[in-house]
Amino acid sequence: MVPDPNYICSVEKPEDFDSFWEDVTKTLGNIDIDISCVLDDFRSTEDISVYEVFFNSLDNIRVSGWYAVPSKYSGKLPGLMLVPGYQSDPPIPREWAKKGYACLSVNPRGKVRSRSQFDPGYPGLLTYGIVDRNTYSYRGFYCDAWRGIDFLLDRDEVDSERIAVTGSSQGGGLTITTAAMRKEVKAAAAGAPYLCGYMDAIELTHTYPYEEINDYLRSNPGSRKTVEDTLSYFDGISFADRIKCPIIVNIGLQDNVCPPETGYALFNQIGSKNKKLYEYDGHGHEAGRYIHSRIVDEFLEEHLGQE
Amino acid sequence: MSKNRPSDFGSFWYTVGKELAEIPVAPEVESIPMRSTDFADLYGVRLSSIGPYRLFGYLSIPKGEGPFPVIYYVPKNASVLEIIPQGTSNEIRSRYITFSLACRGMRNSDSPYAAMYPGQLTDGLESHETYVYRSIVADTVRGADYIMTRPEVDKNRVAAWGNDNAILAAALHDSITHIVSTPAYLFDPIESVSKTDSYPLAEFGDYIRSNPSNSDMARSILEYFNLRWHAQSITANTLIMADHEDGIYSTETLSDLKELIPSEITLHGSERSSFKDGLFAENWITSEMFGKEVSPIVPEHWR
Numbered sequence: 001m002v003p004d005p006n007y008i009c010s011v012e013k014p015e016d017f018d019s020f021w022e023d024v025t026k027t028l029g030n031i032d033i034d035i036s037c038v039l040d041d042f043r044s045t046e047d048i049s050v051y052e053v054f055f056n057s058l059d060n061i062r063v064s065g066w067y068a069v070p071s072k073y074s075g076k077l078p079g080l081m082l083v084p085g086y087q088s089d090p091p092i093p094r095e096w097a098k099k100g101y102a103c104l105s106v107n108p109r110g111k112v113r114s115r116s117q118f119d120p121g122y123p124g125l126l127t128y129g130i131v132d133r134n135t136y137s138y139r140g141f142y143c144d145a146w147r148g149i150d151f152l153l154d155r156d157e158v159d160s161e162r163i164a165v166t167g168s169s170q171g172g173g174l175t176i177t178t179a180a181m182r183k184e185v186k187a188a189a190a191g192a193p194y195l196c197g198y199m200d201a202i203e204l205t206h207t208y209p210y211e212e213i214n215d216y217l218r219s220n221p222g223s224r225k226t227v228e229d230t231l232s233y234f235d236g237i238s239f240a241d242r243i244k245c246p247i248i249v250n251i252g253l254q255d256n257v258c259p260p261e262t263g264y265a266l267f268n269q270i271g272s273k274n275k276k277l278y279e280y281d282g283h284g285h286e287a288g289r290y291i292h293s294r295i296v297d298e299f300l301e302e303h304l305g306q307e
Numbered sequence: 308m309s310k311n312r313p314s315d316f317g318s319f320w321y322t323v324g325k326e327l328a329e330i331p332v333a334p335e336v337e338s339i340p341m342r343s344t345d346f347a348d349l350y351g352v353r354l355s356s357i358g359p360y361r362l363f364g365y366l367s368i369p370k371g372e373g374p375f376p377v378i379y380y381v382p383k384n385a386s387v388l389e390i391i392p393q394g395t396s397n398e399i400r401s402r403y404i405t406f407s408l409a410c411r412g413m414r415n416s417d418s419p420y421a422a423m424y425p426g427q428l429t430d431g432l433e434s435h436e437t438y439v440y441r442s443i444v445a446d447t448v449r450g451a452d453y454i455m456t457r458p459e460v461d462k463n464r465v466a467a468w469g470n471d472n473a474i475l476a477a478a479l480h481d482s483i484t485h486i487v488s489t490p491a492y493l494f495d496p497i498e499s500v501s502k503t504d505s506y507p508l509a510e511f512g513d514y515i516r517s518n519p520s521n522s523d524m525a526r527s528i529l530e531y532f533n534l535r536w537h538a539q540s541i542t543a544n545t546l547i548m549a550d551h552e553d554g555i556y557s558t559e560t561l562s563d564l565k566e567l568i569p570s571e572i573t574l575h576g577s578e579r580s581s582f583k584d585g586l587f588a589e590n591w592i593t594s595e596m597f598g599k600e601v602s603p604i605v606p607e608h609w610r
Contacts, residue, residue, distance in 0.1 A: 001607060001608050001610055003608075041517065042513055042517045043425075043513055045504075045516070086393070087385075087387040087389060087393055088385065088387075089385055089386050089387075089424040089425075091506060092425065092506065094504060094509075095504070095505070098504075111386075112386040112423065112424055113423065121414060121415075122387045122388070122389065122414065123342070123389075123390065204607065204608075205606055205607050205608065206396060206397045206398065206606070206607070207393065207394050207395060207396060207397060207606050208389060208390065208391065208393055208394075208395075208397070209393060211397050215341050215342050216341070218341075218344075219340065219341040252580075252581075252582065253608075254580075254582035254608045254609055255582075255608055256394040256396075256581075256582070256585070256605075256606035256607075256608050256609055257393055257394045259607075259608065260608070282580055282582065282583065283580045283581070283582055284394070284580060284581035284582030284583075284585060284608075284609070285393075285394055285581050286579075286580065286581040288580075289579075290551070290579040291579075
C-alpha cells in the first residue's frame with residue numbers, strides 16, 4: 001500500500017474555530033496555575049535534577065508532569081516540552097536534560113498521576129464527551145499540554161525566547177496544537193502525528209486507538225455528523241495553518257496506527273514557511289525514530305542552541 | 308552475567324503456585340457490546356489472584372464455531388490495559404481468542420493497589436515478602452489459569468505474548484504452547500542496569516542508588532525473577548524479539564537466554580522498524596498456529 005503524498009483529508013475547519021479556541025484559552029487564562037515543583041531525590045542523579053510537578057489547568061484539573069534539568073549549568077537553559085503518546089506513560093525526561101535542556105514531560109488529564117479528577121480510561125479517552133465540542137475530552141487535554149508552556153515560562157532557569165515542543169504519535173498531535181496555539185514556541189518536532197484527519201484515519205486503518213471511533217459510531221448509529229462536527233474543532237489539520245515557527249514532521253510510510261496519508265495531509269496544511277517532512281519508507285509507527293532522533297537533536301540545537 | 312540462582316528458587320515458586328491454587332479463579336464475565344463486532348465478541352472479565360486480589364482483563368472470542376487458538380497478552384509494565392496492542396489489526400480477533408490482563412496496579416486492576424509508572428518495578432523491594440512482582444507473576448499465571456477454563460480454547464495453541472512476563476507465564480504454567488517475548492527488564496536485571504539510564508531498567512538503578520544499604524537484598528530478590536533461571540522450564544515454541552545491535556537486550560546479550568531455553572526457539576534482532584519487526588512476529592505466530600500456507604492478518608499499511 002503506497003500512501004498518496006497529495007492526500008487531502010475530509011475535515012473542514014469550522015468558521016468559528018478561532019473564536020471557539022479563543023474562548024477556551026481565555027477561560028484557561030483565568031485559572032490560577034498554582035505550580036508545585038518538588039525535587040524528587042529518588043529519580044535525581046548526580047548530573048540531573050528531577051522534579052515532580054503539578055499545576056492547574058482547565059476545569060481546575062490538577063495536571064502532573066516530570067521536570068528534569070542539568071544539575072550544573074550557567075546562564076539560561078533552553079526549554080523543551082515533551083508531550084506523551086496515547087496509551088504510554090509519560091517518561092521522566094532525563095535524557096533531554098542530559099542534552100542541556102530544561103525539559104517538562106507533561107501528563108495531561110487521565111494519564112497516570114493526573115487521573116484523580118478525570119479518568120475516561122483506555123479505551124475511552126478518544127470518544128469521551130464527543131457529542132459536544134464543549135464536553136469532548138481533548139478540550140481540556142489540549143489545554144493541559146498548552147499549560148506546560150506556562151510552566152516553562154514561569155521557571156527562572158528557562159530562556160523564554162528558546163522554547164520548543166516535541167513528541168510522537170499523540171505527542172506529535174499535541175506538538176501540532178501547541179505550536180499552533182502558543183506563540184512562545186520557537187521550534188517544533190512532531191512525529192507520526194495522531195489526532196490529525198480522524199475521520200479519514202478510521203477508514204484507512206482498523207487498529208486501536210482510532211478504532212475507538214468506529215466502535216462509537218457502530219454503537220451510536222446516527223451520530224456520525226455530530227462526531228464529525230466535534231472533531232473538526234480538534235483535528236490537528238484545522239490547527240495547522242496557525243503554525244508559524246520552524247517545524248519538522250516525520251512519518252512512517254507503513255504506519256499502522258496513524259496512517260501516513262493523514263501525515264501528508266497535515267504537513268501540506270502547516271502554515272510555517274520553515275517546514276520539512278521526513279518520510280521513512282519501511283517504517284511503521286516508530287516513524288524512523290532510530291534515524292530521526294539525531295535529526296531532531298540537530299533541529300533543536302539549530303533553533304534553540306544559542307543563548 | 309549473573310551466577311546466583313537462589314538456592315531456594317524452586318521452593319519459592321512452588322509456594323507461589325500453592326498460594327495461587329488455594330484461591331478460586333472466581334470469574335465474573337460481562338459483555339461489552341460497544342467493542343464487539345461482526346466477527347468477535349468482547350467481554351470484561353474479573354478474576355481473583357493471590358491476596359485475594361481482583362484483576363480485570365479483556366476477553367475477545369471470535370464468532371463461529373471453535374475451538375480457537377489463543378493469544379494471551381500478558382500484563383505489561385505500564386498503566387494502560389489495551390484490548391489488543393496498539394497497531395494490531397482488529398481483525399485478528401476473528402481468528403484468535405485474545406485475552407489481555409491487567410495485573411494489580413494497572414488500570415482496571417488498581418483497587419486497592421494503584422501502581423505508579425515508573426514505580427511499580429521497585430515497590431516493596433525491601434524484602435522477598437513485600438516485593439510486588441511476586442504477586443504480579445502470580446497474576447500473570449492466574450491469567451493462564453483462566454484461559455484454560457474457557458471451552459472455546461484450542462488447548463494445543465495457546466500463545467503468551469508480551470514482555471518478560473510472557474516467558475515467566477510459560478515457565479510457570481505448562482499450558483502455554485507458544486511464546487512471543489520482548490524482554491525489557493528481567494534478564495540479568497542488575498547487570499543490565501549499569502548499561503542504561505532508560506526506564507524501565509533505570510527503576511532498579513534509582514532504587515539501588517537511593518537505598519545503598521539495601522542493594523544486596525534487592526539484588527538477591529531480583530534473582531528469583533531473572534529470566535535466566537526460568538529458561539530451563541520452557542517447553543513452548545519461542546520467539547524472542549531482541550533489541551537492535553546497540554540496544555540493551557540485543558541478540559548478543561540474549562544469546563545466553565536462547566541457549567538456556569530447551570525448546571524450539573527463534574531469536575530475532577530488531578530491524579529498527581516497528582513495521583518489519585511486527586510483520587516478522589505476525590508471520591511467525593501465524594506459521595506456528597496455522598502453518599506456512601496461511602497469511603497473517605496484518606494492518607492495512609503492512610499489506
